[in-house]
Amino acid sequence: YIMWLSSYLARHARDVTDFVRGLLPPVMVMGLLFGLIMLQPDLGTSLTLAGTGVLMLFAAGARLTHLAGLGVLGAAGVFVLARIDEERWSRITTFLNPWADPTDSGYQIIQALLAFGSGGLFGVGLGESRQKYFYLPERHTDMIYAVLGEELGFIGAALVLLLFFAFAWRGYRIAIQAPDRFSSLMAAGVTSLITLQAALNIAVVTASIPSTGIPLPFLSYGGTSLVITLSGVGILLGVSRFCRN
Structure with a gap:
């Protein structure tokens, strides 16, 4: 989708401010892909895809009023x-008060917060996490940032966050x-995709937003995720070789 959208927006640069001729075709394709992913169902990946598309449209010069309208419609749809x-819906209610059901729906996020609390400022030591031993569900994928926070503490977790900002x-x-x-547009799309995944994952693990399953780029277990992410980095490096400065 990123490659196609980059090509489309490059070929229709003059139409990007026109909703019908410029924005409607990519939005329709985005809606189709969103719907297919939702059939799995996977709301987190669908939101990442939609967010990446909107950021690419912004980078291409789309009108803010059009993007704001899409944002309102998208929020209502979600x-x-x-x-x-x-x-x-239970994930939203759990987010508002995870301690209302600490042994079931709120268990995962409570264990993640306990991991951060146990890590303190400097952590318990690399590889010394206790929460990863059957206490924290999905500790190797969605919740890897909580394990990192426990082992490396606030300093290590903040450093990883700064590295994503630098990326x-x-x-x-x-x-x-x-x-x-x-x-x-390709560089903007790849950067947005990886950055949005990281932002969603860290926000979920720190109980800043309702829970949704998104891996943390470069860190979560999963060969396919790593291959796709590194392929995106390869595209960025390829573009950087021909930058003007």
């Missing part, structure tokens, strides 16, 4: 999708300095 599904800054800088529109 609310409806969450409200009609009992499991998704986003460098990625968008490459997009700004890219030699052509297609390369610029």
Whole structure:
């Protein structure tokens, strides 16, 4: 989707401010992919895809009023999708008060917060996490950041967060300095995809947003995720070779 959208927006640069001729086709494709992923169902990946698309449209010069309208419609759609599904709605109510059901729906996020609390400032030591021994569910995928926070403490967790900020800054800088529109949008799309995944994962683990299953790029277990992420980094490096500065 990132490659196609970059090509489309590069070829229709003059139409990007026109909703019907410029934005409607990519939004329709985005909606189709969103729906297919939701059939799994996987709301987290669907939101990542939609967010990446919107950021690419912004980078291409789409009008803020159009994007704001899409944002309002998207937020309403997500609310409806969450409200009609009992499991998704329970995640929202659990987010508001995980201690209301500490042995079932709130168990995972409470254990994640206990991991951060146990880590303190400097952590319990690399590889010395206690929460990963059958206390914290999905500790090797969705909740890997909590284990990292326990083992390396606030200092280590903050350092990882700063590294993702540095990745986003460098990625968008490459997009700004890219030699052509297609390369610029590709760099912006790849950077947005990886950064949004990291932001969603860390927000979920720190109980900042309702729970949704998203891996942490570069750190979560999963060969496919790592291959795709590193392929995106390869694209960024390829674009950076031809940057103007």
